[in-house]
Amino acid sequence: MSVRIFVATNAREGLARVRRELGEDAVVLSTRPHPKGVELLASPYGDLAEGVPNDAPDTATSSRILSELGRLRGMLQNQLAGFAWGATKRRDPARVAMMQTLFAAGFGSSLARTLAARLPRGLGTEAAQRWLRQVLIRNLPVQSRAADLLIKGGRYALVGSTGAGKTTTLAKLATRGVDAHGADQVALVSTDAYRIGAAAQLAVYADLLGVSLHVAEDPKKLAMLLPQLADKKLVLIDTAGFAPSDPRTREGQALDALGVRRFAVIAANQQGAAIEQAMTRFGHGAVACILTKLDEAPQPGGALDSLIRHRLPLAYISGGQRVPEDLHAPSATYLIDRALKGGLLATPYALDAEDWPLFAGVEAEREARTLHPDGYKGASTLKGINAR
Numbered sequence: 001m002s003v004r005i006f007v008a009t010n011a012r013e014g015l016a017r018v019r020r021e022l023g024e025d026a027v028v029l030s031t032r033p034h035p036k037g038v039e040l041l042a043s044p045y046g047d048l049a050e051g052v053p054n055d056a057p058d059t060a061t062s063s064r065i066l067s068e069l070g071r072l073r074g075m076l077q078n079q080l081a082g083f084a085w086g087a088t089k090r091r092d093p094a095r096v097a098m099m100q101t102l103f104a105a106g107f108g109s110s111l112a113r114t115l116a117a118r119l120p121r122g123l124g125t126e127a128a129q130r131w132l133r134q135v136l137i138r139n140l141p142v143q144s145r146a147a148d149l150l151i152k153g154g155r156y157a158l159v160g161s162t163g164a165g166k167t168t169t170l171a172k173l174a175t176r177g178v179d180a181h182g183a184d185q186v187a188l189v190s191t192d193a194y195r196i197g198a199a200a201q202l203a204v205y206a207d208l209l210g211v212s213l214h215v216a217e218d219p220k221k222l223a224m225l226l227p228q229l230a231d232k233k234l235v236l237i238d239t240a241g242f243a244p245s246d247p248r249t250r251e252g253q254a255l256d257a258l259g260v261r262r263f264a265v266i267a268a269n270q271q272g273a274a275i276e277q278a279m280t281r282f283g284h285g286a287v288a289c290i291l292t293k294l295d296e297a298p299q300p301g302g303a304l305d306s307l308i309r310h311r312l313p314l315a316y317i318s319g320g321q322r323v324p325e326d327l328h329a330p331s332a333t334y335l336i337d338r339a340l341k342g343g344l345l346a347t348p349y350a351l352d353a354e355d356w357p358l359f360a361g362v363e364a365e366r367e368a369r370t371l372h373p374d375g376y377k378g379a380s381t382l383k384g385i386n387a388r
């Protein structure tokens with residue numbers, strides 16, 4: 001295919017030159033502003049039809065053409081995304097508004113698409129939003145008061161990322177345990193041999209509560225210690241915090257072998273991806289989750305999204321540093337309403353009306369590449385979403 005570049009003072013003059021030199025049926029491939037007026041890329045019609053490079057352009061022209069084609073492709077994609085977005089919005093405004101609500105509140109794409117696919121047909125925008133709220137509430141796995149594990153007693157370890165609030169939460173739980181069983185029935189164990197002062201931090205709480213404190217730096221010592229605490233109704237074990245990617249997190253598996261059940265302590269004020277990593281690493285095999293730092297999480301949608309997909313029951317929520325006041329039983333209604341309200345916050349991260357078509361374009365591209373939600377790690381649990 002032979003392609004020629006024409007520069008003219010205006011488009012009309014450029015077109016006239018193209019026709020004069022390449023024929024009446026010449027095809028203009030692109031136009032763009034030029035310091036002298038306008039620049040046109042054009043090719044004779046016959047060459048396009050043949051598609052055979054019988055008059056190959058030089059290297060510089062080839063790379064110009066390629067970059068022009070790239071630019072055209074980008075423009076076309078954006079325009080198509082805009083059309084697609086407009087069409088979807090006209091065809092299904094309730095579904096679009098529902099997805100916007102979810103994204104604005106920090107819920108992830110995989111859950112949003114699943115819910116959008118299950119939204120009953122024919123609902124108006126307000127009815128769809130009510131449906132969404134109800135479905136989220138129903139699917140957020142919260143543990144009932146009747147299932148309060150502390151009241152039942154047992155051996156529990158708190159595991160989670162660094163600074164997630166494990167030790168503080170353990171002190172709050174210990175206070176509840178003392179209220180339920182008495183101080184002589186509760187023991188605390190520190191296994192944090194990594195952070196300086198970790199056991200001392202726990203010792204302060206043990207002193208305040210009048211419960212015994214034990215230190216076991218490794219699984220072997222813990223295995224020897226636990227039989228000595230067999231008469232305690234509740235044993236709470238504090239563990240060292242690690243990044244989810246740290247291989248030392250595998251030490252958590254040693255706890256299972258000792259009959260210790262794990263609470264995954266996850267801070268709600270992190271990025272969705274960090275929460276997802278922590279949920280995958282610490283939530284797997286845990287008996288329940290404790291969400292901390294809700295007071296520092298303006299948009300806790302990401303944390304709730306992760307809980308819904310991982311189907312990890314939420315046992316407690318923590319909304320502050322005070323021991324023991326800031327630990328509460330979770331309420332799905334409160335948490336979902338809080339998350340949805342978070343979507344109304346004006347932040348520099350919120351998408352503007354003009355951003356949505358672009359976003360829809362990216363989504364369409366993802367779909368075209370069959371990066372479907374079911375291909376997403378951890379999304380298999382979405383099949384269990386109760387959307388009725």
Ligand SMILES: Nc1nc2c(ncn2[C@@H]2O[C@H](COP(=O)(O)OP(=O)(O)OP(=O)(O)O)[C@@H](O)[C@H]2O)c(=O)[nH]1
Pocket residue numbers: 160161162163164165166167168169192195198239240241242292293294295296318319320321326
């Ligand atoms: N705002 C707020 N702060 C909290 C909450 N829970 C814990 N913190 C604070 O977070 C900080 C870290 O808490 P720790 O309990 O020491 O966290 P940790 O997970 O034991 O930390 P490492 O043992 O170092 O991994 C402390 O300043 C706590 O007071 C909470 O729910 N809200």
Ligand SMILES: [Mg+2]
Pocket residue numbers: 166167168192198238239241
């Ligand atoms: Mg700690």
